[in-house]
Amino acid sequence: MTTIDQEFVHVGTLADLDGTDRTRVTTRGQAIAVFRHEGEIYAVDNRCPHMGFPLNQGTVDDGILTCHWHHARFELACGSTFDPFADDVPTYPVEVRGEEIWVDPHPKRDEPPEKRWLARLDDGLENDLRLVLAKAVIGLDDAEVGYETPLERIAIFGARYRDDGWGRGLTTMGAMANLLPGLQRADRRRALYTGAVSVADDAAGHPPRFVQDPLTGEHDPERLDRWFRDCIEVHDRQGGERVLRSAIADGSRKRVVSMLVGAATDHRYLDTGHTMDFLNKACETLDHVGWKRADDLLPALVPQLVNAERSEERSSWRQPVDLAGLLAESFEDLPDRIGAGEDSEWTPSEGFVETLLSEEPHELVATLDGAIENGASAAQLADIVAEAAATRVAQFGTGNEFRDWNTVHHTYTYANAVCGLARRADGEGIYRAIYDGAINVYLDRFLNTPPAPIPEPREVGADHESLLDDLLETFDEEGAVNTAGRIIADYLDSGGDTEELKRTLGGALLREDANFHTLQNVEAAFRGTERGEGRLHLIATARYLAAHTPTRREREQTFRIATRLRRGETLHESA
Numbered sequence: 001m002t003t004i005d006q007e008f009v010h011v012g013t014l015a016d017l018d019g020t021d022r023t024r025v026t027t028r029g030q031a032i033a034v035f036r037h038e039g040e041i042y043a044v045d046n047r048c049p050h051m052g053f054p055l056n057q058g059t060v061d062d063g064i065l066t067c068h069w070h071h072a073r074f075e076l077a078c079g080s081t082f083d084p085f086a087d088d089v090p091t092y093p094v095e096v097r098g099e100e101i102w103v104d105p106h107p108k109r110d111e112p113p114e115k116r117w118l119a120r121l122d123d124g125l126e127n128d129l130r131l132v133l134a135k136a137v138i139g140l141d142d143a144e145v146g147y148e149t150p151l152e153r154i155a156i157f158g159a160r161y162r163d164d165g166w167g168r169g170l171t172t173m174g175a176m177a178n179l180l181p182g183l184q185r186a187d188r189r190r191a192l193y194t195g196a197v198s199v200a201d202d203a204a205g206h207p208p209r210f211v212q213d214p215l216t217g218e219h220d221p222e223r224l225d226r227w228f229r230d231c232i233e234v235h236d237r238q239g240g241e242r243v244l245r246s247a248i249a250d251g252s253r254k255r256v257v258s259m260l261v262g263a264a265t266d267h268r269y270l271d272t273g274h275t276m277d278f279l280n281k282a283c284e285t286l287d288h289v290g291w292k293r294a295d296d297l298l299p300a301l302v303p304q305l306v307n308a309e310r311s312e313e314r315s316s317w318r319q320p321v322d323l324a325g326l327l328a329e330s331f332e333d334l335p336d337r338i339g340a341g342e343d344s345e346w347t348p349s350e351g352f353v354e355t356l357l358s359e360e361p362h363e364l365v366a367t368l369d370g371a372i373e374n375g376a377s378a379a380q381l382a383d384i385v386a387e388a389a390a391t392r393v394a395q396f397g398t399g400n401e402f403r404d405w406n407t408v409h410h411t412y413t414y415a416n417a418v419c420g421l422a423r424r425a426d427g428e429g430i431y432r433a434i435y436d437g438a439i440n441v442y443l444d445r446f447l448n449t450p451p452a453p454i455p456e457p458r459e460v461g462a463d464h465e466s467l468l469d470d471l472l473e474t475f476d477e478e479g480a481v482n483t484a485g486r487i488i489a490d491y492l493d494s495g496g497d498t499e500e501l502k503r504t505l506g507g508a509l510l511r512e513d514a515n516f517h518t519l520q521n522v523e524a525a526f527r528g529t530e531r532g533e534g535r536l537h538l539i540a541t542a543r544y545l546a547a548h549t550p551t552r553r554e555r556e557q558t559f560r561i562a563t564r565l566r567r568g569e570t571l572h573e574s575a
């Protein structure tokens with residue numbers, strides 16, 4: 001029986017340590033390991049902070065306590081770890097009163113939880129430690145820290161510690177941030193964890209990025225725009241960064257985004273669409289963390305712009321039809337076309353989407369030309385091109401080579417990015433982006449030969465909950481692509497709740513080791529539902545997700561371990 005004396009608790013006697021120099025006690029619900037070493041008495045939390053192994057079964061030598069499960073080492077006197085993967089072990093004040101040992105099991109800790117878990121988030125990012133990242137995300141959420149705070153920390157890390165600049169990791173983080181609001185709480189944690197892991201993986205092994213200072217003095221915004229595009233044209237990364245930082249300091253948000261879009265569309269469909277997607281995700285990330293961070297994040301886009309592959313240099317854009325030349329001819333009159341339609345309101349004609357899905361590129365370009373001249377806004381046209389791109393995914397023939405899923409996917413996520421940027425930017429650049437997307441929809445036409453049929457509405461007897469269960473089962477099977485599309489159609493056509501369906505799809509996505517493209521695809525579809533035509537977008541992404549599942553779910557295993565440790569469960573007993 002323990003005896004309580006104010007804060008301190010009587011936990012035993014010195015005689016209890018004879019033979020092994022250690023003992024384990026439980027008091028006030030706290031398991032404590034007590035050690036005698038070099039004539040002193042020490043008390044630490046008995047759970048190893050790494051994965052919960054009992055430290056009283058560890059080894060003490062030369063002031064170092066070593067856990068026998070993963071060999072994490074701790075300074076016995078203060079609990080500091082030698083190994084960042086393990087975290088510090090809590091220590092407790094000890095008093096020896098004659099032969100009796102007294103311990104304070106609940107000492108006051110000065111460090112607030114938010115500070116502690118943000119520091120651990122930094123450790124996880126810097127050392128690419130998945131379990132640490134999972135623990136940090138869960139700890140911050142338990143401390144009721146809004147997701148924007150860790151998101152900001154993750155985004156700035158990714159922008160600074162990858163010399164190649166904005167990449168897949170930061171784009172994944174932006175996509176996960178967009179998914180967060182519509183998910184269940186546990187899946188919101190998974191989304192933030194997935195983004196953090198992606199950023200850490202992407203930055204691992206890269207040198208830091210050293211950003212150039214902005215230009216000094218005041219500058220005409222139009223001249224900055226010309227300078228920036230000239231720098232990108234000649235692959236001048238340092239000059240581009242300096243000009244961009246100057247524009248951020250001097251200009252409006254719309255002007256900066258328009259400048260970036262302009263540079264990204266001086267050449268065709270950069271880097272199979274990734275460049276535009278990265279640009280859009282940078283803007284969307286700033287929506288979450290605040291545009292005060294634009295100077296930290298946007299310059300990371302410059303390496304991607306400078307180094308991107310230009311599609312007019314690919315044979316598919318030159319033969320058998322010179323698509324790049326066709327667009328160059330159209331773009332000569334683009335400024336006049338935009339001006340002619342400024343005071344007009346445009347409504348798409350019946351069959352407009354079918355024209356974009358046709359096999360006639362000249363007719364496609366002429367249709368876009370006429371729409372702009374008649375007042376079609378960039379946002380209107382971007383949404384229609386995205387619908388056409390979603391159709392390509394929804395009708396992707398499973399007889400194609402598996403890697404061709406990525407071809408229709410790239411067009412789809414590019415089109416989604418243009419939809420977002422069309423609401424942020426103005427000028428010729430955003431219209432050029434729309435043409436690029438439409439041409440790529442044309443290039444993808446053979447992947448719909450023959451087209452997989454989009455499920456027609458029908459009478460279904462199953463209830464909505466059963467349909468969602470059936471959907472999850474399809475992701476545990478290989479090749480259940482068309483089944484997944486059929487279930488989505490049945491669910492929506494019978495009045496199922498779109499938000500509940502998205503929560504289910506989001507949960508299914510996050511339990512998988514979903515790759516970059518799959519994470520992008522689902523997030524793009526969710527964005528598509530916000531613009532309308534949700535049925536088409538959700539059928540498309542369910543088919544894509546089903547094609548890429550099941551996976552090993554290694555990431556989910558780590559997240560579950562972190563969750564169980566947070567609950568105080570003993571993993572070693574069930575290992």
